[in-house]
Amino acid sequence: MDKENILNEITSFYLNSRDFNGISIEDLYKKSSLLENKFKEKITALIKNRKIDLIYEGDIPNPHIKPFPAPAIEKQIEKLHQFQIDDHIKQSEVGAETFGEGDIKIKFVQGIGCCVYPAPDHLKNIVDWKKYISRPFTLRLAMGEWQLRPYFFELGILAIYRNDPRYKYRTDDITGSIIYVDEKLLNPSDQIFIEHFGFGFGDSGIRAVAILLTDLAKLTPEHQQIWKAKMLGGYYKYRLHPEFRRSILGDFYEKESIFSAFLKELEIIKEMSEKIGGISLINKTFEYDEKPENFGFLILPTLREYELFCHTLDRMMSDNLNKEFFKDKISESDLSDGETMEKIDNQLIRKLEIWINKTVRFSDHGPKDEMFKTFREIRGLRSKPAHSHFKNEWNLRFYEDQKKLIKQAYTAIRTLRLILANHRNTKSVEVPDWLFKGEIRTF
Structure with missing residues (x-):
């Protein structure tokens, strides 16, 4: 498999996966049918040419999604040459745990903890934006933006859901959630679930709503359009509430x-x-x-x-x-x-x-x-x-x-x-x- 085919495999996996996931480096290696040194040589070239990025488990809990921007190019390449893919595959197969009985058995194999993603510089040239015309936030993920990137919106947009009894609106004024109550009461286009929203502040100190891109991308096309209309410009002007930031990182509130x-x-x-x-x-x-x-x-x-x-x-x-x-x-x-x-x-x-x-x-x-x-x-x-x-x-x-x-x-x-x-x-x-x-x- 040459570089172009490797890149196509990575890109196709990403765009067709459920949550814009990266392909594990072991699976990609197996599909390539290359010797390990040749495989790493082509992966290194693709990284340097800003066609792909490697996300490692050591940097984040789950490398199968890209929560934050990819590490520096040098760090990606350095880590790539720190493990032997062939040896790991053989050892993991031997040490795999099998659960279940009879015909229903599941084998758990310990992965290297590295997934491969198409880089934003590559995606912007090949993604057909027309496929996402009604889903502006899904488009941003398709273009390679990181999943936990926060976007800021006018505070008043929350009134749409708080004032409508067909939604369960919950907040402790640091974080919150929104979920529809009964599908019989709403059109499918209005059946939305925002698992996690929070708040931020502009330069003036006035509150804004903050929602992560991964949650925005799960909204229906109609509600993505509603939120897009209320999005605040000038990302650099806003900062997250400190406790919301902690919750994103999986920590408890300090206050x-x-x-x-x-x-x-x-x-x-x-x-x-x-x-x-x-x-x-x-x-x-x-x-x-x-x-x-x-x-x-x-x-x-x-x-x-x-x-x-x-x-x-x-x-x-x-x-x-x-x-x-x-x-x-x-x-x-x-x-x-x-x-x-x-x-x-x-x-x-x-x-x-x-x-x-x-x-x-x-x-x-x-x-x-x-x-x-x-x-x-x-x-x-x-x-x-x-x-x-x-x-x-x-x-x-x-x-x-x-x-x-x-x-x-x-x-x-x-x-x-x-x-x-x-x-x-x-x-x-x-x-x-x-x-x-x-x-x-x-x-």
Whole structure:
């Protein structure tokens, strides 16, 4: 097999494989029918001429896909001459493990861990782009782009899926996923699954959606067109959220989202208050899968989105206080002049304030007073006339207004947890190390 036929074999395998996979160097060697030294000579020439690339298992976990750009030419060639293909094939056949019985047997052979790919410089000259005209992201893979390359999009595109109950939209404000709920409810063209999306930031600090090319290429042609229309130009202007970057590389988060921290604080407050009073101070806590729809960073900088967030935040704070918790814990003697039990019956923020002042002694009232100020400010924001009475507004300042508000709200909830933590009955309640240390992302 000459160089041209070897190149054609590599290219054909790549373009006709399910996920734009590389062919293993052992399989290519067997197909070539060449002596090993001649085979390596031709492979080396193809690498130098920028026709092919070698991807090695030592550089990535799975060389059968190209997650990142290929190594330097010199490194590819150096590694090629570090192993003996013939010897490895013989040894691996001898040491292969066989599973199964009777006619159904599977033999597992340990590979070298090297796959061969057509290089982008070669693919751009031979790929028929017309075959991919309706699939712009699949075309990019066909042209040899690396699978884990992130692309950035306008944040508002997520509203298409979040606001449509036919899709399950999940996010912890660092990463997320989108999947259609029932194929009976959607046309085949709308039955999409985005396994892994995340976020990034432009020079201005405003959020953008980040999705890996491998996930974009799996979208239907119709949805690839939708995402292409919302793609942000100037790739170099954007950077990935640091925790999303870690998740791409298979690592755990170093820090959690402020929204995840808020939900965890509610859980701990619930547990602590049950230890103190035998009943929870909080009506409802929220798991990742069931958090309120509008509890997260805004995906549209509109007045309506901001007001929905304020409304949701108040429902999770003031409205989430359990009226029954205060039963038999407050009496007339605890009230200020002019107050009666009847008057404050539904004033849960005030009841919480009375109970805390009665139960806890403070050397510094500042954090506690600031906490109640925040509770009341958020209740006031919710009490403003509903957005339906006003014309909706698009303004980037809503992004910053919301960031400021969630920081204030989280500080208030954290302060409440710290106050309860001083009670002798709460010493057994465990607080996650990341929450205790404040390892939280506020962006």
